[in-house]
Amino acid sequence: MSEFRVYLREAPKNPDWRMPLIAELDEYNSVEAIIRHLAIGSFTIEMPSSSTQARLIKPGRGVVIFIEGQTTPVFTGPITSIKSTKTKDDPGTLTVNGSCDNMWFDERIARNDAEDTWNRETEGDWDGELQIGSTLSLVAENSAEWIWHLVLQNFKIPYVDTFNDLSRRIPFMELPNEAPSSATSLPNDDLWKGFSGIHLKSIAEPVFELSRRANLDTRFYWDPTTEKIHLRVAPATDKSGTVVFDEQVGNLVGQQIVSEAPSATRVTLSGATPTDANPRRYYRYVKNNLHNPPGWSDPGWGREAIEAYWNRTTEAYADVRDTKWHPNVVGGVMPEPPNNSVEDLKFDTAATVYFVENGVKGQISLDVQDIPTCTFGVHYGIGNVVRVLIDTSILPPNIPDSDGVLRQQVQEVRLGCKAEEMWTIKPTIGTESSSSTPYVYRELRRLRRLVEKTNERI
Structure with a gap:
């Protein structure tokens, strides 16, 4: 069985903002680290409060775990809580909790105003285009590039005129302006267009969901060479x-x-909120066909494969707030958005995300x-x-x-x-x-969406 070595990394400090390893932690009572794919992992370390290593545990520092003999860590992440418990007859226990470095995806809400255009900011849709200085313009042509540009946009080169706060830029991240070949060499795709409405929302959710759909391995990690946080976006x-x-x-x-x-196999998606000018609302009814084998049919009923397997046809409702599809039609059937258009892909994405989480x-x-x-x-x-x-x-x-x-x-x-x-x-x-x-992460996402629905965001 492999042996693992646990190290403590320093908090980033000016002027180089590196996070070097400062000590090995081996005086623990127990260690548990949970590494998650396209989600935020966690760790817990318990050690005697009286140990010399316990005095090294400080806010801002982090943990790095290696397999013995390997130079690439299997887990890296910051400390998020420290708890000391003592009694009269017990010297006490120090409990250290933290997250993996994927937590940095939750560090920023997305702003899409890369260019100084108020219209672009209020419209919300973003095509992944970056303007860096006066000469370098980058355009996303696939989902991996779109994710890379989204992170750059909000962690390294954010347009700050509205907030007027340069501290949105994070100096301990090593993020080249141009995406690596692992992203640029991938074929073009349109999956990212279903997420283009991201605006003033956490970056984590669209990054993880789009990566699942595009079969990408996307994560933040601490690199032992630069001693900074790097971004990986590559095919799984x-x-x-x-x-x-x-x-x-x-x-x-x-x-x-x-x-x-599944908790639901069918979802009714609703479009833009009615207005005085456009009093009607567009709806789309979608069944979960993600698990249908080739040539699937259900004579006499019309269920999808997963519905027939579990004998469930449970319906649910989801609000697609990012859509602009709001045709001004007085009577008759509401027209569908053009096939494979950005608005069409937003509804398709919302249904897929719902079925993945609740399927x-x-x-x-x-x-x-x-x-x-x-x-x-x-x-x-x-x-x-x-x-x-x-x-x-x-x-x-x-x-x-x-x-x-x-x-x-x-x-x-x-x-x-x-x-x-x-x-x-x-x-x-x-x-x-x-x-x-x-489940806790799905519940947090559900609560976040509930809050978003109660707030009008321009």
């Missing part, structure tokens, strides 16, 4: 041909399989043991597609492949260790919502 890697978990191989020692019905859940939690040919952080990592040879009979038929083999992304990895014990590694694979602890 399929390693199912070489990484396999199997009892016969010797790296699978336990498993838990969960299959849950069927197939979760497989594994207890694994590293072997020389299959080691976490070396042969596979978070977001990689792996192969698992187990009985999948209780899973919905769309989750295993047609040959009955399970090939899914690693959605979460839990690393844990107690003093004087071996480290444990527990990957979770499955559908996008199959992380074993996604």
